[in-house]
Amino acid sequence: MALQTETEEKIIASAEKLFYQKGKAGTSMQDIGDDAGINRTLLNYYFRSKDQLFEAVFRKAMGRFVPNLAAMLHSDISFEEYIPALVETVIDTMIENPQISIFVLQELSSNQDRMPQIMKEMGINPAFALKKMEEERVIKVTGGMDSRQVILNLISLCIFPFAAKPVVLDILYNGDNEAYIVAMKERKKIIPQLMKQLLS
Amino acid sequence: MALQTETEEKIIASAEKLFYQKGKAGTSMQDIGDDAGINRTLLNYYFRSKDQLFEAVFRKAMGRFVPNLAAMLHSDISFEEYIPALVETVIDTMIENPQISIFVLQELSSNQDRMPQIMKEMGINPAFALKKMEEERVIKVTGGMDSRQVILNLISLCIFPFAAKPVVLDILYNGDNEAYIVAMKERKKIIPQLMKQLLS
DNA sequence: GTCTATATTGTGATAGAC
């Protein structure tokens, strides 16, 4: 990764903020320039096109949590042993940037055809992961439940409360953001306990 | 709800399909007209503006699953008794239209400020729901865990696997949609069992 | 109700002065 000028960093910061919030189509180059306090045409100078600026932001976002997932899916260690550390880092990432999950999910949903290529680039090997899951199921680490369902449960419990933050905040925490954050931090303990219970 | 002409129905159907897929900003009136096989300007004739057409689609989407949630949050019956039926209907709704969850979450995330008003319109009363949760916690239905965390777990397990369908399909089910659907149907049994285990 | 024509504005992108 090359060194970035200050201007370039400002652009990326604003682009991240706005793309996360409004998505690719919902954000104009003008919006980003204004937010960064930088002339619109400089965005083209640095990133050539909106597409390429977006790609930079998207890849950075994916890079924030895909490696955690990949490590779990590919390592020699069992899923179970990975859970506490994974939950901790994922939740911390989400607390820092609650909109990242919905951003990534939305863009992946709009471009389903690109999924296999993206996974490859991110270093995830589905075939290998499936084999690992199959082996773990055989040695009954998962208490008889399909390993894929176990993984799905784990990830769902970690990420959904952030993807649905606006609703959760309003209905369950009455708009109190502090209370919401406290609850999310509590989940770092709750989720591993819960998974342990399921796997026994 | 007034009677709709055939043309109006076609427009709504195409608008739903495209808004779900590409979001509000990512879909043009032209796209919708083309998909419906209808002249672009007729969309304005029937719905006046893109904003109003979008509102119609959004409200219809919310109406598909908010009532289920509202019923659980407001009824006299305990959450626990509601679980199997809720899981069944939510999962069925999601299977029929996998992109609805990400669509709703994305739009709510883009317009967080509108949340309280939307909840009101949808007939959800956060204060009432919270009171009910507090009572249930007191009578220890939730095995000591905060009721809000229980609700959060339940909803996460139901919805996330659909919001993340592209990733889940690719990594866990190797692109096999049939296998994915079968797994989602299995969750109708898995989730209630799991919740029961948690609440005991 | 449905079409064509048109007004108006917004957007991505580049050329060229400094």
Place this chain on the structure above:
DNA sequence: GTCTATCACAATATAGAC
């Protein structure tokens, strides 16, 4: 590297003929 001016095009929306 940064700005102004400009281009080509796409978007929403409306007026008005039929």
